Amino acid sequence: MVLTSAASGSYLIEPESISNSGNGIVLNGTTGVTIADIVAEENVGYGLWLKGASFNSIHTGVLEGNSIAGAYLGCHADGPSTAPCAIPPSNGNSIDGLFSPGLKVGSCPSGTQHNQGIGIAIDTGNKMNHVLVVTTDTNSSCGTPGDTILDGFDGNPGVACAGDFWFNDTFTIAPNHTATSAHPFCMD
Numbered sequence: 001m002v003l004t005s006a007a008s009g010s011y012l013i014e015p016e017s018i019s020n021s022g023n024g025i026v027l028n029g030t031t032g033v034t035i036a037d038i039v040a041e042e043n044v045g046y047g048l049w050l051k052g053a054s055f056n057s058i059h060t061g062v063l064e065g066n067s068i069a070g071a072y073l074g075c076h077a078d079g080p081s082t083a084p085c086a087i088p089p090s091n092g093n094s095i096d097g098l099f100s101p102g103l104k105v106g107s108c109p110s111g112t113q114h115n116q117g118i119g120i121a122i123d124t125g126n127k128m129n130h131v132l133v134v135t136t137d138t139n140s141s142c143g144t145p146g147d148t149i150l151d152g153f154d155g156n157p158g159v160a161c162a163g164d165f166w167f168n169d170t171f172t173i174a175p176n177h178t179a180t181s182a183h184p185f186c187m188d
Contacts, residue, residue, distance in 0.1 A: 005029040011036075018042055024066065027053035029087075034059070041065045045074045047116075052087040058095045063105045066116050070105040071095055074123025080155050082124050089126045105151065106136040117150070119171070122148040124155035127162035135170040 001017055001024070003010065006164035015025030015040040024040035024047045027033055031054055038061035040047030047066040050056065050073045056146040062072030066080050073093060097103030104120030119136060122129050136151045151171035156162035 002026045003030050023049050037061050047077050050090040053090050055092045060099050069118040069121045071120045073126045080121050080123045092128045094130045103134045119151040121153040130165045133168045
């Protein structure tokens, strides 16, 4: 599902994108879109891609088992990169699990699911984004719960991280995780 700038100002409730041969849900140049209870699982690529999309709000849901990342704010088809972009950055977005049942970004590769490399990634040059009350899936029925390589990644250097704000997130360090301290967050 691709939403273009024509969808700006829209409100989506419970959109689902499961087992696509590409990305799940793409906000391509949108502004002011609100999504509640998103489900983007088992997609080849990203579960949710904010591509040149600003001032959007994503509340609660599941972003698991996607081959690259649960959610990505940036412009590169293959994930975080320092290479320049031809499209505008994704700024001022909010991704949160503030309401029940929250927002899960982990990975549990079984059946058609992929070993999701990153839970949520904000790429270099994407600014003033908020990631609030997000958790790694630690479902005990999963053989390797929460097995993303990096649960959260912010490519903006420095303590201020270009104004990105990570707060009250629970990223579990499972046996095959890389500690998030390798990519320190701005405010966590």
